[in-house]
Structures are given as structure tokens and as C-alpha cells.
Amino acid sequence: MKMDKPQKDDAAEHKMSDSRKNSRPPITACLLSAAFFGALGSSFLYGYNLSVVNAPALYIVSFYNKTWMERYGEPVGVETATFLWSITVSIFAIGGLLGTLSVSFLIKVFGRKGSLLLNNVFALAAALLLSLGESAKSFEMLIIGRFIIGVDSGIALSALPMYLGEISPRHIRGSIGQFNSILICLGVFTGQVLGLPELLGKESRWNYLFSFLALPALLQLCVLPFLPESPRYLLMERRDEAAAERAFQRFLGKKDVSQELEEVHAEARAQDNLHTVSMLQLLKTPAVRWQLITIIVTMSCYQLCGLNAIWYYTNGILREAGFAEKSLPYVTLSTGAIETLAAIISGLVIERIGRKPLLIFGFSAMAVFFSLLTVFLNFQDSASWMPYLSYICILAVIASFCSGPGGIPFILAGELFEQSYRPAAFMIAGTVNWLSNFAVGLLFPFIQESLQTFAFLVFVVVCVLGSVYLYVVLPETKNKTFMDISQSFAKINKIAVPSQGQEMELVLSIMSDVNEKVQSSDQTTFITESQS
Numbered sequence: 001m002k003m004d005k006p007q008k009d010d011a012a013e014h015k016m017s018d019s020r021k022n023s024r025p026p027i028t029a030c031l032l033s034a035a036f037f038g039a040l041g042s043s044f045l046y047g048y049n050l051s052v053v054n055a056p057a058l059y060i061v062s063f064y065n066k067t068w069m070e071r072y073g074e075p076v077g078v079e080t081a082t083f084l085w086s087i088t089v090s091i092f093a094i095g096g097l098l099g100t101l102s103v104s105f106l107i108k109v110f111g112r113k114g115s116l117l118l119n120n121v122f123a124l125a126a127a128l129l130l131s132l133g134e135s136a137k138s139f140e141m142l143i144i145g146r147f148i149i150g151v152d153s154g155i156a157l158s159a160l161p162m163y164l165g166e167i168s169p170r171h172i173r174g175s176i177g178q179f180n181s182i183l184i185c186l187g188v189f190t191g192q193v194l195g196l197p198e199l200l201g202k203e204s205r206w207n208y209l210f211s212f213l214a215l216p217a218l219l220q221l222c223v224l225p226f227l228p229e230s231p232r233y234l235l236m237e238r239r240d241e242a243a244a245e246r247a248f249q250r251f252l253g254k255k256d257v258s259q260e261l262e263e264v265h266a267e268a269r270a271q272d273n274l275h276t277v278s279m280l281q282l283l284k285t286p287a288v289r290w291q292l293i294t295i296i297v298t299m300s301c302y303q304l305c306g307l308n309a310i311w312y313y314t315n316g317i318l319r320e321a322g323f324a325e326k327s328l329p330y331v332t333l334s335t336g337a338i339e340t341l342a343a344i345i346s347g348l349v350i351e352r353i354g355r356k357p358l359l360i361f362g363f364s365a366m367a368v369f370f371s372l373l374t375v376f377l378n379f380q381d382s383a384s385w386m387p388y389l390s391y392i393c394i395l396a397v398i399a400s401f402c403s404g405p406g407g408i409p410f411i412l413a414g415e416l417f418e419q420s421y422r423p424a425a426f427m428i429a430g431t432v433n434w435l436s437n438f439a440v441g442l443l444f445p446f447i448q449e450s451l452q453t454f455a456f457l458v459f460v461v462v463c464v465l466g467s468v469y470l471y472v473v474l475p476e477t478k479n480k481t482f483m484d485i486s487q488s489f490a491k492i493n494k495i496a497v498p499s500q501g502q503e504m505e506l507v508l509s510i511m512s513d514v515n516e517k518v519q520s521s522d523q524t525t526f527i528t529e530s531q532s
Contacts, residue, residue: 107233162422
């Protein structure tokens with residue numbers, strides 16, 4: 001009979017926790033505004049810069065030749081022209097790597113929102129350099145501008161997912177996180193549309209394609225200052241509980257946010273080190289070893305799965321299918337449209353299906369369609385309709401990528417790590433991302449030259465290995481707290497998992513600390529009044 005009461009208490013406690021899980025706050029205008037405008041001035045610009053140089057490529061090379069001739073009185077050599085164009089394209093990734101490596105310092109000093117706002121300085125500076133390079137007859141301005149917008153993208157792809165993950169309620173954290181992927185795809189599509197000959201893809205207008213960079217940055221500068229900072233950052237790093245409470249209230253649209261504050265306090269107590277750790281310290285920490293391996297594998301697969309290589313073949317396949325050369329820019333718009341649509345659908349279903357199934361499905365489907373594409377390319381000349389099948393495979397590969405692998409790696413980088421490890425984790429994830437990007441651009445032409453149409457089988461292997469690893473190692477993270485996710489890796493990391501009783505002790509100790517502070521402040525007030 002003595003055991004009845006504790007059992008009843010446990011049942012009541014369990015029922016109360018269930019009711020808390022089910023009480024889901026509505027999606028507020030404040031949260032949506034932060035997600036949209038945060039991504040508009042960040043990931044949108046990254047996507048835009050991936051596609052914007054394609055349309056004016058010939059005009060930019062012509063500008064380089066003309067400028068060289070005016071300066072030195074002789075035409076530029078073929079090797080020099082190739083080198084200048086290669087630098088213009090690849091220096092974007094070098095800037096991205098530098099931006100990633102600076103993120104930890106920036107968010108420590110300026111916060112998540114502050115870093116996004118500061119990042120607009122790079123976007124505006126790049127827009128000026130890239131727009132005025134032709135007028136100033138300086139191809140150096142274009143190269144420096146590409147480097148600076150690369151720095152902007154490197155900062156954005158770390159600071160934005162971190163901000164979105166920390167401001168979102170856990171039941172929609174994946175959907176809000178997918179704003180990053182959706183706006184990247186929308187940026188790519190916008191670059192394709194504005195690059196059409198009827199719009200800005202003409203020799204007399206190509207510099208305006210780069211002027212457009214300033215618009216999303218200015219829109220973000222107009223809106224984001226009026227939205228709150230990450231409440232987790234305010235509470236755990238700035239120790240400003242009042243500001244964190246106000247931020248939670250605005251993002252969640254309710255007055256009572258004590259549960260959310262308790263959750264952050266419990267996470268803070270559970271962490272061994274509340275101070276932000278460095279990349280080296282993170283690499284040496286056994287408690288997060290498999291989280292780190294998972295992020296490195298996922299980010300490597302994100303770049304090495306072969307999507308970038310698809311663009312090398314798209315125009316050639318369309319020509320084989322009989323499309324006129326003038327119609328190619330319009331037909332290739334379908335790739336950008338499919339990207340955006342698949343990313344939006346992924347954002348709508350991610351909280352129902354989960355991160356893990358979408359990632360595994362995306363990589364597995366890419367492996368299947370890459371295999372089919374290899375077959376169709378080898379029989380390209382056997383039937384007039386075969387190129388159409390190849391193009392359908394290209395669209396399917398793009399849709400598969402954006403259904404999961406295109407955005408979820410950035411969400412996981414924020415979810416798999418607790419507060420003190422998160423900045424260093426994003427630095428490592430970003431470094432892997434940009435180095436892999438650079439490697440694909442450098443090595444794929446040689447792979448393609450050696451293997452020809454069989455080059456896609458390399459990506460089949462990458463996608464299959466990535467799917468197998470994720471199936472074996474990655475736990476599902478949807479609707480879980482950051483502490484719950486860390487505990488999911490405890491067994492594989494060989495770390496002791498705290499029991500429910502220990503977790504309750506953490507919360508109770510927090511509440512007792514708060515009560516002690518209140519009592520001591522009351523006593524101080526009473527003594528002061530008595531003395532007066």
C-alpha cells in the first residue's frame with residue numbers, strides 16, 4: 001500500500017508531461033517574420049549567387065578581355081582568361097570558408113540576430129563592387145566582390161540555421177528550419193529568371209544582376225532589428241532572463257513561458273561547460289563524438305552526392321532532345337522550379353515524416369535516378385525519346401535532393417548539439433561543406449573526363465553509403481528537446497544517461513535557486529525598510 005502513492009504521483013506527472021507536449025502554441029507572425037526575413041537576407045543570397053554568374057558568363061569574360069586590351073594594349077591570353085574566370089567562380093567558396101571560420105567569434109560578440117544584421121554589410125559591399133566593376137573598368141572589383149559575397153554566404157549558412165533552431169518550438173523546429181533550404185532554392189530560381197535575355201541577361205544589363213544583391217539585404221535590415229534575439233542565447237550566454245522571457249513570449253505568442261525557461265535552465269545545468277567551446281575542444285569531447293561524425297558525414301554527402309555535377313549535363317541533354325539553343329534558358333527554369341517546389345513540400349511534411357526518413361529517402365532516390373541516368377545516357381543515341389528520359393531523371397534527382405538532403409543537414413547541425421557546442425559544430429559543418437564544394441568543382445571535370453557518362457556511378461556510391469550510415473546511426477530528432485537528442489547518442493558515445501529522477505532534481509534545484517533568490521531579495525527589502 002505504501003507504494004500506491006508514488007505510483008499515483010508518477011502517473012499524474014506522466015499525464016501532466018503528456019498534456020504539456022500536446023499543448024502546442026500557434027505559429028506566430030513574429031516567428032514567421034523572423035524565419036522569412038532572416039532567410040531572405042542570408043540563404044536566399046547564397047542560392048542567388050550559385051546561379052547568377054551563369055547567364056552573364058560570356059559577357060563577363062568579354063569585359064575581362066576588353067579591360068585587359070585597354071590596359072596592356074594586347075589581347076589577354078587564353079590561359080590568363082581561363083585563370084581569371086576560374087578565380088572569379090572559385091573564390092566564392094574560399095570566401096565562404098573564411099566566413100564559416102569567423103562565425104563562432106561573431107555570434108559570441110553580436111549574438112545570432114546581430115551577426116545576421118552585421119552580415120548585410122558584406123552583402124551591400126559586394127553588391128557595390130560587382131555592380132560598379134564594369135564602369136570602373138576593373139575586373140579586380142568583380143573578383144573581390146565575389147570573395148566578399150562568399151564571406152557573407154559562409155556566415156549566413158551557419159548563423160541562420162542556428163538562429164532558426166533556437167527560436168522555434170520543438171514541434172515545428174524542422175519546418176521553420178526548412179526556410180533556409182526553401183530560400184536557397186528560391187534564390188537559385190530567381191537568379192535563373194533574372195538572367196533571361198528579356199530581363200537582365202543582356203550585355204548592356206548584366207551588372208544589374210549584381211545590383212539586385214542589395215535588395216534582400218536592405219529588406220532584412222528594415223525588418224530584423226524589430227524582431228527578438230534568440231531567447232536561448234539571451235538566457236544561457238547573456239544571462240538576461242527578462243529579455244529571454246520577452247523573446248519567448250513574442251515568438252510563441254503567449255504570456256506564460258515558464259516551461260520553456262525551465263527547459264533551457266535544465267539544459268544549462270546538464271552541460272558540463274556553459275562557456276562556448278572551440279573547434280579543437282569539440283573534436284576532443286567524447287560526449288559528442290558520434291554527433292560530430294554524423295554531421296561531418298551528412299555535410300560531406302550534401303556536397304558530394306552529385307547535384308552540382310548535374311548542371312554540367314543539363315544543357316547537353318536538352319540539345320540532344322532537340323530543344324533549340326535559344327529555348328535552353330527557359331527550359332532549364334524547370335530545374336529551379338522543381339527545386340523550390342520540393343523544398344516547400346519537404347518543409348510541410350518534415351514534422352510528420354521526420355528528419356531521418358526524409359534524408360534516407362532523398363539519398364536513396366538520388367542513387368536510383370543516378371543509376372537510371374547512367375543507363376539512359378549510354379543509350380542516348382538509340383532512340384529519339386531517350387534524351388527526354390534522361391532529362392526526367394535529372395529533374396527527379398533534383399527533387400530527391402531537395403526533399404531532404406538539401407536542407408536537413410543544416411537543421412541537424414543545430415539539433416544534435418547543446419548550446420555550448422553549437423557554434424563550434426556549425427564551424428566544423430561549414431568547413432566540411434565549403435571544402436567539399438571546392439573539391440567537387442576541382443575534381444569532377446577530371447572524373448567526368450575519365451569515366452564519361454559512368455561518372456554518376458561515383459555519386460551512386462556516395463548516396464548509398466550515406467543512406468546506410470544514417471539508417472544505422474542517426475536517431476530521429478523531431479519534437480525532441482536538445483537534451484533528449486543528446487541523450488539519444490549517450491549509449492553510442494558510452495556516456496551515462498541521467499534518469500528521470502535526476503532530470504527532475506535538476507529542475508527542482510533550478511526552482512529552489514530561484515526561490516532562494518526571491519527570498520533573499522525580499523529579506524534585503526525588509527531590512528532596508530526597517531532601517532529607514
